[in-house]
Amino acid sequence: MSYANAPIGYSTIGVGWAGPTIIVYGTGQQKKQHLSAITDAETMWCQGFSEPNAGSDLANLATRAVKDGDDYVINGQKIWTSGAHYADWMILIARTDQEAPKHKGISYFLVDMKTPGISTRPLIDMMNNHGFNEVFFENARVPRDCLLGEENRGWYMATTTLDFERSSIGGAVGARKMLEELTEYTRATPVPGNGHRLSDEIPVKVRLADAAVEAELGRLLSYRVAAMQARGLVPNYESSIAKLFNTDMQLRMAKAGMEIMGLYGQLDPKSKWVPLKGRFERQYLWQTGLAVGGGTTEIQKNIIAQRGLGMPRG
Ligand SMILES: Cc1cc2nc3c(=O)[nH]c(=O)nc-3n(C[C@H](O)[C@H](O)[C@H](O)COP(=O)(O)OP(=O)(O)OC[C@H]3O[C@@H](n4cnc5c(N)ncnc54)[C@H](O)[C@@H]3O)c2cc1C
Incomplete structure (x- = not known):
């Protein structure tokens, strides 16, 4: 979905x-x-x-x-x-x-x-x-x-x-979709003055390659959680790892999109000039909140340290 x-x-x-x-x-x-x-x-x-x-x-x-x-x-x-x-x-x-x-x-x-x-x-x-x-x-x-x-x-x-809330499976799948949209956007968008498309520019390719690696990692972390749920287990620190990685990853993905789009990337979705319906700008703002909702980044790190690594409560 x-x-x-x-x-x-x-x-x-x-x-x-x-x-x-x-x-x-x-x-x-x-x-x-x-x-x-x-x-x-x-x-x-x-x-x-x-x-x-x-x-x-x-x-x-x-x-x-x-x-x-x-x-x-x-x-x-x-x-x-x-x-x-x-x-x-x-x-x-x-x-x-x-x-x-x-x-x-x-x-x-x-x-x-x-x-x-x-x-x-x-x-x-x-x-x-x-x-x-x-x-x-x-x-x-x-x-x-x-x-x-x-x-x-x-x-x-x-x-x-x-x-269950921290499993973040939808987020990882959504990131894959964002990456595909962004890649398509760079193929379709000319760079003024040099006859290139954005997809011809090496920094853009590098940024998208990094995003592809992260999106794939997020997907695999989420599959691990889904596989545990399918076996009737309740994932614990595994969910925190997925939540921590996927919220940060989606924030970086949104930021990459906004930077690749330049100033257009910051436009409000209602603007007639906005690329990709303003999804990257919205995602950037929304994602900042998702790092707090369901337990903050710091709390996920505490859980991973205590329940995943067996470190003492501090
Ligand atoms: C988008 C979004 C949706 C939300 N939806 C819901 C919802 O539907 N239902 C609901 O009940 N709640 C919801 N929340 C609330 C959310 O669960 C809380 O905001 C979150 O648990 C943090 O609590 P707090 O805001 O009181 O911050 P605090 O707990 O006051 O934390 C403030 C800061 O201190 C840090 N901190 C606190 N304790 C520690 C510690 N032990 N170690 C290290 N750092 C620490 C935190 O990481 C944070 O940076 C939502 C929040 C957001 C942003």
């Missing part, structure tokens, strides 16, 4: 993160209710993990879910919630035991966004897009069967979701 530039929008969260987590931890009823609706794109999902004081240190979250009869009553705030304004459902983590150590008192919920007491407020990003939101919970009452897995074990499920 990524290769075909399909407009998958926020269905990534359902298909790539929520669905696979429900497959691992959901009850038969939860799987029946959600999985085919996700794959048929009948439901859109968002991810309610980050909070104003819980980003990299996610277990610091303060949103509370208190058991009350057959329900949980949720109060608190989430932030940077991509697509919450479109979403039908949210994967939510909230604190259910105030006394437990911070990683142990968290539970994982599948929450209907139409629940009374849930409201969203837009956050506008540096591309002037409304992608993120703040989400507020004021006595939002959800039934007990929204709990995924065991109560107070939500941290471990959340890390599974993050492992």
Whole structure:
């Protein structure tokens, strides 16, 4: 889908993160209710993990879910919630035991966004897009069967979701597509004054060759993650390696495109002079955010060092 530039929008969260987590931890009823609706794109999902004081240190979250009869009553705030304004459902983590150590008192919920007491407020990003939101919970009452897995074990499920999120397979495939478009652009674009095409210029060829090597590496790292998933394993530091490499690689790819296009590469997509619909300029700005979303570059390096290389937590 990524290769075909399909407009998958926020269905990534359902298909790539929520669905696979429900497959691992959901009850038969939860799987029946959600999985085919996700794959048929009948439901859109968002991810309610980050909070104003819980980003990299996610277990610091303060949103509370208190058991009350057959329900949980949720109060608190989430932030940077991509697509919450479109979403039908949210994967939510909230604190259910105030006394437990911070990683142990968290539970994982599948929450209907139409629940009374849930409201969203837009956050506008540096591309002037409304992608993120703040989400507020004021006595939002959800039934007990929204709990995924065991109560107070939500941290471990959340890390599974993050492992799926970091797999970055779509990104690697998208990079291949960008490389092909850029290569075609250099073949079609004359260099003013010397009768050459951009593709005749040695620095352009070198830049594209470097990008080709990186795109191939990103694809192979992603295949490794996909192969583990196909065997029923949950990739961990392997996902962090793929995420770290692919986000940096796509940023370099976007930068290469903008430099090869010269000043045209910086034009807004609405400009009549913009090459390739402005995809490289958009990707450059978007990619900067993707190095933060799903866990920052520094956090991926911590995971690779600790879980991949067995180094002590520092
Ligand atoms: C495009 C995008 C989409 C997002 N979508 C969602 C979403 O849908 N749902 C959701 O819940 N969240 C979402 N987020 C939020 C994202 O998960 C957080 O921004 C991210 O986890 C970082 O948290 P923070 O912003 O609080 O930064 P902080 O945690 O405050 O980090 C600030 C800086 O300190 C560094 N740092 C922090 N701790 C350490 C450490 N232990 N070692 C080394 N360096 C450290 C970080 O790397 C970073 O550079 C999104 C963010 C972006 C950019």
